[in-house]
Amino acid sequence: MSSRPKNWPPSLPYFKAPQHGKDLTPTQLQFLRTKPTTTTTQSQLDDDGNTLPVVPASSPATETPCPRVKILPITDPLHPAYGQFGLFAATNISPGELIVAYLGRLHGRGTTSEESDYDIWLEREMDVAADAALGGNxxxxxxxxRGVPCGREKGRPNARFGNAFCERWGEVCVGVWAVGGGAGKKGKKKKGVEGGIRKGEEILVSYGKGFWEERRREEGDHGGEGDGDAGGDDYDENDDDDGEGQLS
Ligand SMILES: C[S@@+](CC[C@H](N)C(=O)[O-])C[C@H]1O[C@@H](n2cnc3c(N)ncnc32)[C@H](O)[C@@H]1O
Structure with missing residues (x-):
């Protein structure tokens, strides 16, 4: 396999592992490198009180390039990210499966780039985020x-952000997971979602309401129209803005 995925922007660094910003403290590094054990700490539990999943070093989700996904240009003019790229399933993906890791520069609040549209909280309490604006996978x-037409589960995400301890790198990473295969956040069942993503489907998450509210504020400030939230629907996002796994 080539050392970079097809359609990767030529001038953008492709990461094969998470990058550590110089600002990360020994406590943050220790948090990242701590594999969950039977005696877990609070920060190793997800919203449902489950232990952080451990992903074996052999998982295709942490291969670089990742065989589970394809980067494709968005050619549908009705798609709100028309003219940009999107992530698509290269194979059928089972409900609840880790699809691909989200690699970037790991950093704290002090080195947040206000301009980045690729910065996601890994663990808000530990002040660790992953920014893929200047490089990633x-x-x-x-x-x-939001606003993406023709999805099988129209009007709702088929994937979500969530953490895992990745044995390939020996640290906690954010990942993109297929929805389903159990309860949703805080144990709530998501209405009508069975999960699983078919080969060729676009993989779509929720960035969280906070991301789009901030986008609207910026557009208001600048008086522009931009490529903001393309529309509402009945997906219940009330749990979305409580911490990890949201674009900041
Ligand atoms: C993490 S990037 C996603 C990848 C991006 N499409 C690209 O080609 O680099 C986030 C950006 O994608 C665009 N985007 C993603 N989903 C969108 C949506 N539903 N509506 C409008 N823009 C969207 C926005 O420009 C947003 O700032």
């Missing part, structure tokens, strides 16, 4: 579900 191309 395929994960950086995942679009938000």
């Amino acid at each position: 395929e994960g950086r191309f995942v679009n938000d579900y």
